[in-house]
Amino acid sequence: MPTKVEGWKDETYGNEVRERIYEFAEEGWESIPDDEHDAWFERFKWWGLYHQRKGQESYFMMRIGTPNGVLEPGQLEVVADVADEFARGPVDNPEFGGAVCDWTTRQSIQLHWIKLEDIPEIWDRLESVGLSTQQACGDSWRNIVGCPVAGKDKEEFIDAWPVAEQLNETFKGNDEYANLPRKWKVSVTGCSEGCGQGDINDLAFEPAVKLIDGEETKGFNIRVGGGLSRKEPRLARSIDVFVTPEETADIAAACSALFREHGDREDRFNARIKFLVDEWGTEKFRRVLDEEFVDGELRTAGEDLRDEYTYNAGHSHDEDGHADHVGVHEQPDGNYYVGLSVLVGRMAADEVRELAHLADEYGSGEVRLTQRQNIIVTDVDSDRLDAFLDEDLLEYHSPEPGVFMRGSIACTGTEYCSLSIVETKNRMVRYGRWMQDNIDVPEGMTDFHTHLSGCTASCAQPQIADISLRGMKTRKDGEPVEAFDIGLGGGLGENPQFASWVEMRVAADEVPGYIRNLIEFFADAREDGESFREFIARHETETLTGLVEPEETSYTDPFMHNTKMTWYPYAEADDMDASPAPTNDQGDPLPSDD
Amino acid sequence: MVTSIHQLDDGAWVSVNDSREVNVSDLWQLACSDVCDCEPTDFLAEGFVEVSVARGRVKARIAGQCIGCGADGITDWLELGRADPETGAFRSVVPSSVHCPGSHRRLAADE
Numbered sequence: 144m145p146t147k148v149e150g151w152k153d154e155t156y157g158n159e160v161r162e163r164i165y166e167f168a169e170e171g172w173e174s175i176p177d178d179e180h181d182a183w184f185e186r187f188k189w190w191g192l193y194h195q196r197k198g199q200e201s202y203f204m205m206r207i208g209t210p211n212g213v214l215e216p217g218q219l220e221v222v223a224d225v226a227d228e229f230a231r232g233p234v235d236n237p238e239f240g241g242a243v244c245d246w247t248t249r250q251s252i253q254l255h256w257i258k259l260e261d262i263p264e265i266w267d268r269l270e271s272v273g274l275s276t277q278q279a280c281g282d283s284w285r286n287i288v289g290c291p292v293a294g295k296d297k298e299e300f301i302d303a304w305p306v307a308e309q310l311n312e313t314f315k316g317n318d319e320y321a322n323l324p325r326k327w328k329v330s331v332t333g334c335s336e337g338c339g340q341g342d343i344n345d346l347a348f349e350p351a352v353k354l355i356d357g358e359e360t361k362g363f364n365i366r367v368g369g370g371l372s373r374k375e376p377r378l379a380r381s382i383d384v385f386v387t388p389e390e391t392a393d394i395a396a397a398c399s400a401l402f403r404e405h406g407d408r409e410d411r412f413n414a415r416i417k418f419l420v421d422e423w424g425t426e427k428f429r430r431v432l433d434e435e436f437v438d439g440e441l442r443t444a445g446e447d448l449r450d451e452y453t454y455n456a457g458h459s460h461d462e463d464g465h466a467d468h469v470g471v472h473e474q475p476d477g478n479y480y481v482g483l484s485v486l487v488g489r490m491a492a493d494e495v496r497e498l499a500h501l502a503d504e505y506g507s508g509e510v511r512l513t514q515r516q517n518i519i520v521t522d523v524d525s526d527r528l529d530a531f532l533d534e535d536l537l538e539y540h541s542p543e544p545g546v547f548m549r550g551s552i553a554c555t556g557t558e559y560c561s562l563s564i565v566e567t568k569n570r571m572v573r574y575g576r577w578m579q580d581n582i583d584v585p586e587g588m589t590d591f592h593t594h595l596s597g598c599t600a601s602c603a604q605p606q607i608a609d610i611s612l613r614g615m616k617t618r619k620d621g622e623p624v625e626a627f628d629i630g631l632g633g634g635l636g637e638n639p640q641f642a643s644w645v646e647m648r649v650a651a652d653e654v655p656g657y658i659r660n661l662i663e664f665f666a667d668a669r670e671d672g673e674s675f676r677e678f679i680a681r682h683e684t685e686t687l688t689g690l691v692e693p694e695e696t697s698y699t700d701p702f703m704h705n706t707k708m709t710w711y712p713y714a715e716a717d718d719m720d721a722s723p724a725p726t727n728d729q730g731d732p733l734p735s736d737d
Numbered sequence: 738m739v740t741s742i743h744q745l746d747d748g749a750w751v752s753v754n755d756s757r758e759v760n761v762s763d764l765w766q767l768a769c770s771d772v773c774d775c776e777p778t779d780f781l782a783e784g785f786v787e788v789s790v791a792r793g794r795v796k797a798r799i800a801g802q803c804i805g806c807g808a809d810g811i812t813d814w815l816e817l818g819r820a821d822p823e824t825g826a827f828r829s830v831v832p833s834s835v836h837c838p839g840s841h842r843r844l845a846a847d848e
């Protein structure tokens with residue numbers, strides 16, 4: 144029997160939801176019938192609107208999908224202005240201020256505290272420069288990810304940016320694929336370094352070459368069924384298919400139609416295509432694809448480049464090409480792209496506006512978002528590079544950050560998210576700073592990835608980090624406190640590997656001490672030239688458990704209490720009862736029904 | 738009135754009559770649970786797997802783990818609270834009281 148969500152989607156979903164959002168916005172929050180809240184908020188997701196968590200009713204997270212992370216000239220300034228004007232809540236975040244932009248691990252943008260009444264005006268502004276929130280959430284084609292420097296990389300195998308653009312144009316707003324059983328995440332990689340992270344996507348186009356009619360043809364091999372969510376991580380699996388760049392839209396349509404027809408609509412926990420691939424196996428998947436969804440015969444896979452993949456492979460970034468994209472890199476046209484480290488992916492609106500101006504002044508105005516929550520300014524004139532690097536903004540959002548700042552990623556957390564168990568972004572900022580000040584960096588270590596996720600949904604991609612932190616609870620002196628499960632040794636590259644979970648339920652204030660002790664142990668016990676990931680891989684999970692101890696240090700954590708029980712963790716009066724929500728279009732509390 | 742219940746956002750919360758009432762991340766004290774042998778099981782709710790309602794009593798099976806011993810699992814049906822059949826108003830049980838999944842028994846008083 145289809146789920147309730149499927150019933151709501153059957154009634155109204157996709158493009159047609161937009162008109163209803165306009166009507167609700169015109170008439171105000173209270174015009175949404177009380178007994179239809181759940182159905183409408185589920186449908187709103189398709190238009191990139193996610194109702195914020197309990198205690199923040201009437202406020203929405205708005206996600207803007209930027210294919211391949213590309214923001215064209217003029218777009219970033221509009222994002223900054225929209226954030227500044229519309230993404231302000233009742234209380235400022237003590238670390239970041241009152242209006243922020245979040246760069247996500249899927250190269251999208253998230254704004255918070257959006258009021259329903261403001262959405263038409265925001266859409267007008269975003270769409271006037273070609274930005275969209277369409278299908279940024281919900282059960283359909285999500286933002287397409289890829290190597291963020293596609294077309295700007297001196298060593299790339301094939302320029303995947305036109306492919307990503309074509310897929311975006313084909314499938315955004317396309318009613319045929321608007322209502323899928325669950326989200327559909329697609330990655331297109333054209334570089335030889337693997338930084339499209341195809342391994343953790345539902346559908347991955349990976350660079351390959353194949354002899355066709357006697358000619359070596361560049362294109363893509365297809366993998367399906369990757370993903371990290373819940374406690375069921377999967378690497379995408381090859382279905383032994385090669386396509387040329389011109390054929391990508393057709394095969395993508397076939398794969399998503401297969402998912403539409405055969406995905407599980409009766410159990411949302413089993414709906415992602417990774418579970419269908421588990422059930423069928425790749426041979427059956429290929430056979431059904433071939434027989435029911437493809438005209439003509441599928442080609443077998445070409446020769447891939449996976450043995451060249453270096454992205455998030457545990458190497459020093461000095462050894463590799465564009466590595467994590469942070470830093471100064473020359474483009475094929477002699478200009479430069481400069482990747483800036485944005486700790487936990489969050490920038491204040493005024494910083495975003497300043498960056499937009501700098502991108503205009505020194506480059507083409509284009510910027511790009513990475514899957515490590517960082518931002519890249521492209522097309523910087525070679526003769527103005529030094530002046531750009533001297534700009535004040537780059538002192539904090541640096542192209543040469545410290546090892547621990549560079550590698551830190553965090554999801555949204557209990558600040559806004561219903562799923563999260565713990566506070567994340569402000570805590571990861573504090574972790575990063577403490578580690579930077581208190582841990583000696585072992586010789587040769589230039590990259591150390593700490594991914595902090597508030598729950599098993601894994602939005603911070605914890606399973607592919609050197610240190611994986613997953614939100615948890617424990618008791619300390621008898622009192623419940625926020626905590627983390629700790630995993631080690633995850634990453635991608637030629638031999639992708641999910642982290643091994645080695646320490647469970649570590650109190651949040653003892654995590655920095657654990658990491659320090661572990662890195663000190665590594666520095667003492669490593670073999671010559673051994674990377675951290677190689678060191679972890681050399682040990683059995685049983686050996687790693689208990690290798691070093693978590694401990695309290697000079698690090699202090701203001702978020703140890705149950706932040707989910709607050710209406711907003713940083714409010715002075717943070718009890719759920721103190722919440723002003725729901726509010727009207729001016730942010731004033733609406734009268735309660737009670 | 739009929740009580741409407743939904744489990745939404747990947748099982749992050751339970752809606753009762755279109756109002757978000759019960760979240761993941763609470764610690765539930767469980768007696769006689771199948772999750773582990775701890776007495777009580779100190780159970781972190783990580784996701785609502787199934788929800789049901791009968792005569793206003795809202796119940797769920799919850800995925801999570803005991804933070805005492807680390808065992809994870811899915812609880813038997815656990816009462817989350819009651820919806821008033823006249824007004825629809827929901828009154829939650831107190832997770833930190835002791836509950837017995839699969840049973841109507843409550844081992845400590847509700848709020």
